Amino acid sequence: MTAADRASKLPLPALLSQLLVAFTVELDNEFERRIGEAGHPGARLSLVVWANLMRFLAAGPVAVGELATRALCPPEGIKAELGCLERWGFVALDAGNAGGVPSPPDKGRTRLGQREGWGSGRGIRADWRAVPTIKGAKAIEVWTPLEAEVEERWRQRFGTGEVGRLCKSLKTVVEQFEVELPHGLPVGILVPQEHDFPPRVSGSMEALSVGLSLSALLSQALFAFANDFDREAGVSLALCANAIRVLGREPMREAEIPRLTGSSPETSGIGWQLKPYIVVEADPEASRGKVVRLSPRGLEVQQKYHVHVEAIELDWQDRYGKRAVGNLRKALEAIREQRDGDRSRLSAGLVPPAGAVRAGGAVPALGRRDVGAAARKRARDLVAQSEAFVRDPLGSLPHFPLWDMNRGFGP
Numbered sequence: 001m002t003a004a005d006r007a008s009k010l011p012l013p014a015l016l017s018q019l020l021v022a023f024t025v026e027l028d029n030e031f032e033r034r035i036g037e038a039g040h041p042g043a044r045l046s047l048v049v050w051a052n053l054m055r056f057l058a059a060g061p062v063a064v065g066e067l068a069t070r071a072l073c074p075p076e077g078i079k080a081e082l083g084c085l086e087r088w089g090f091v092a093l094d095a096g097n098a099g100g101v102p103s104p105p106d107k108g109r110t111r112l113g114q115r116e117g118w119g120s121g122r123g124i125r126a127d128w129r130a131v132p133t134i135k136g137a138k139a140i141e142v143w144t145p146l147e148a149e150v151e152e153r154w155r156q157r158f159g160t161g162e163v164g165r166l167c168k169s170l171k172t173v174v175e176q177f178e179v180e181l182p183h184g185l186p187v188g189i190l191v192p193q194e195h196d197f198p199p200r201v202s203g204s205m206e207a208l209s210v211g212l213s214l215s216a217l218l219s220q221a222l223f224a225f226a227n228d229f230d231r232e233a234g235v236s237l238a239l240c241a242n243a244i245r246v247l248g249r250e251p252m253r254e255a256e257i258p259r260l261t262g263s264s265p266e267t268s269g270i271g272w273q274l275k276p277y278i279v280v281e282a283d284p285e286a287s288r289g290k291v292v293r294l295s296p297r298g299l300e301v302q303q304k305y306h307v308h309v310e311a312i313e314l315d316w317q318d319r320y321g322k323r324a325v326g327n328l329r330k331a332l333e334a335i336r337e338q339r340d341g342d343r344s345r346l347s348a349g350l351v352p353p354a355g356a357v358r359a360g361g362a363v364p365a366l367g368r369r370d371v372g373a374a375a376r377k378r379a380r381d382l383v384a385q386s387e388a389f390v391r392d393p394l395g396s397l398p399h400f401p402l403w404d405m406n407r408g409f410g411p
Helices: 003-008 012-037 047-052 064-071 075-087 134-143 146-158 160-174 205-210 214-233 237-246 256-261 296-320 322-336 346-350 373-391
Strands: 091-094 129-132 278-282 290-294
Touching: 012 047, 012 134, 012 146, 012 214, 012 237, 012 296, 012 322, 012 346, 012 373, 047 075, 047 214, 064 075, 064 129, 075 091, 129 134, 146 160, 146 214, 146 346, 160 214, 160 296, 160 322, 214 237, 214 296, 237 256, 237 296, 256 373, 290 296, 296 322, 346 373
Parallel strands: none
Antiparallel strands: 091 129, 278 290
């Protein structure tokens, strides 16, 4: 496929990603509005936290080890997320000892009476229970109907038939996967990982897929594609579809990467995962800042990124059916390409409500009471990202979602 062909034909995972991020942003904005009206301004968590963790607490406390099993998440990963939710006030961790104090007898407590390691995954044990707080219970109440409500908005915006075809095409592919997958695209997959998911019971997937939301179907299809890519390429799709995709031979200011990838500055930073593929130099035209370009190894990975995504889509046609994968691509493109005059129809769902952080609202960062300098900076970044999404969603939505802990694990 030529460069011109690639420009006109977005890779399958990029199509999945852009719709998933658009759905997520719309739902997250509505969640922020409703929970703020319920007395918790600034309690902004993203859809993936609901899909992969909080929904399992809807019926009450769950042991940490059992929660990891239900969430299909490694224990250390679930502990890290619980530490964040503890620090932000959505869950408490109950060790089950006298008085329900969230610290085992052999561990000390801080001078504030909190458990050792409070607010992090450190020290959390599998037999402790994750307990929703009052704020966490309200978040669960707000979240419960939202996926269905936002999906109904999409049916009204894009057409019942088009969204129905998208769901059907996703189910046709997803129900052929041989293992159980999380309902939300997991957090932090910038490096290839070996996943040990349980096998699906024969004959059960058809019934299960009927109950999966649109966002869960998009997430599972994207996660499965990413797993195939990571295994084949040896470099994560999350890294290739973002920074490596937009960088090139010529130096680029590091600050430009978030704008070009549609990701947050924190997830677009030059971390150790990216360093093997880039050359970093001082900006010759500024007194501070860095410029970045791809190294020879990075240029090779960039070229192979396009080759690998094309090869995996062809492999999916062999595994899941040429017609099934073709219908999925057509259904994704049919939603993505709808317009109202000169405006993409995706834009309508990306406009933030008044008072939301993405609309410029001033609210404290998660776990804080005051609006600090960091919160103001992140708010400005969110406003800029949202304005780009609304102005040009096809050009600015990410080609692979990078969930940012500082945004409640949102994009």
